[in-house]
Amino acid sequence: MTIVQEAKKQDFEEIQKIINIGVIEGKILKRTKKEIQMLIKQKNLIVAKEEDKIVGLVALDYYSKRFSELRTLFILPEYRSNGIGGLLVNALLQKAKKKKIKEIMTITTKETAEWFKKHNFGEAAHGLKVALFKEI
Ligand SMILES: CC(C)(COP(=O)(O)OP(=O)(O)OC[C@H]1O[C@@H](n2cnc3c(N)ncnc32)[C@H](O)[C@@H]1OP(=O)(O)O)[C@@H](O)C(=O)NCCC(=O)NCCS
Numbered sequence: 001m002t003i004v005q006e007a008k009k010q011d012f013e014e015i016q017k018i019i020n021i022g023v024i025e026g027k028i029l030k031r032t033k034k035e036i037q038m039l040i041k042q043k044n045l046i047v048a049k050e051e052d053k054i055v056g057l058v059a060l061d062y063y064s065k066r067f068s069e070l071r072t073l074f075i076l077p078e079y080r081s082n083g084i085g086g087l088l089v090n091a092l093l094q095k096a097k098k099k100k101i102k103e104i105m106t107i108t109t110k111e112t113a114e115w116f117k118k119h120n121f122g123e124a125a126h127g128l129k130v131a132l133f134k135e136i
Pocket of ligand 1: 075086
């Protein structure tokens with residue numbers, strides 16, 4: 001059974017290892033030790049556990065009530081396609097709602113954008129706002 005819960009202080013090392021696997025896979029960006037500790041402290045890091053082992057995670061980078069970011073969504077490869085990513089995204093959205101956040105954005109690859117669309121993420125917020133990028 002998969003348990004989805006806020007990360008605890010004692011989860012730190014396991015979380016760091018999983019993030020590093022994701023960074024090596026080229027799917028998520030690095031996080032410093034300080035950032036991870038801060039996310040745990042602020043209860044903005046959610047983990048999925050199977051038999052007490054962390055198998056996936058997601059973070060909420062809180063900027064303001066109007067705007068925050070879903071980041072560091074990563075499921076260990078052998079645990080994918082079991083609905084765990086969906087469970088984590090739903091838990092994060094519930095947390096955001098409690099904080100009265102109105103918009104959540106995420107930056108991802110074109111490939112994974114399709115997955116997010118299945119979870120009701122769209123390319124424009126409220127039909128008005130879009131994200132634009134410039135390489136410099
Ligand atoms: C994307 C990811 C989070 C999905 O997690 P998951 O637990 O496998 O998701 P779910 O089980 O809820 O959904 C899996 C379904 O989505 C599909 N899927 C997986 N990756 C997909 C993608 N990139 N695009 C479209 N569909 C995708 C799977 O084929 C699967 O479909 P199936 O059930 O018919 O086999 C996971 O694959 C992952 O950790 N990927 C690497 C990290 C990453 O890309 N993170 C996003 C950075 S913000």
